[in-house]
Amino acid sequence: xxxxxxxxxxxxxxxxxxxxxxxxxxxxxxxxxxxxxxxxxxxxxxxxxxxxxxxxxxxxxxxxxxxxxxxxxxxxxxxxxxxxxxxxxxxxxxxxxxxxxxxxxxxxxxxxxx
Numbered sequence: 001x002x003x004x005x006x007x008x009x010x011x012x013x014x015x016x017x018x019x020x021x022x023x024x025x026x027x028x029x030x031x032x033x034x035x036x037x038x039x040x041x042x043x044x045x046x047x048x049x050x051x052x053x054x055x056x057x058x059x060x061x062x063x064x065x066x067x068x069x070x071x072x073x074x075x076x077x078x079x080x081x082x083x084x085x086x087x088x089x090x091x092x093x094x095x096x097x098x099x100x101x102x103x104x105x106x107x108x109x110x111x112x113x114x
Contacts, residue, residue, distance in 0.1 A: 014039035015086070025102025032095050033059070033088040041084045046100040050078040052086075057094030060087040 014037035021028035027046070033039070044050055052061060053075045061068045061076050062085040069089060070076055078084055088094040 017042075020097070027100040029098045029100075030055070030095060031086070031098055032093060033057075033086060034093060035088055035091050037094075038085060038087040041078075041086055041098070043083075044080075044100050046102060047080050048101045048103050049080060050101065051099040052076040052078060052084075053097040053099065055095040055097050057088065057090035057092055059094050059096055060089050061085070062087065 015031045015033045018030045018032070019027070020030050025046075031041075052070075054070045054072055056072060058069065058071050061070065061078075063078070063082050068076055086096065
């Protein structure tokens with residue numbers, strides 16, 4: 001039995017992420033994928049839904065056993081706790097806007113009696 005252990009460096013993400021908005025719990029990030037690139041979407045800090053909106057190009061979103069292809073102007077709702085992989089399906093650079101929605105809060109107004 002050969003006991004040689006090989007350790008590989010983790011692959012760098014195939015996309016660049018640019019923060020667009022981080023306010024009141026909402027976080028919007030613009031993900032840019034090069035043509036033919038594929039990468040796993042990083043985990044979200046939000047425990048609620050996320051929206052992936054295609055700004056440029058065509059992208060395939062792989063979740064569980066389902067692959068959804070989205071074109072420019074289309075959106076995808078990603079449920080919490082699910083992982084997704086993105087694949088650029090265009091000859092041009094693909095840009096996807098990721099909107100992380102903050103957890104819902106129920107606000108009960110204070111009742112003041114005279």
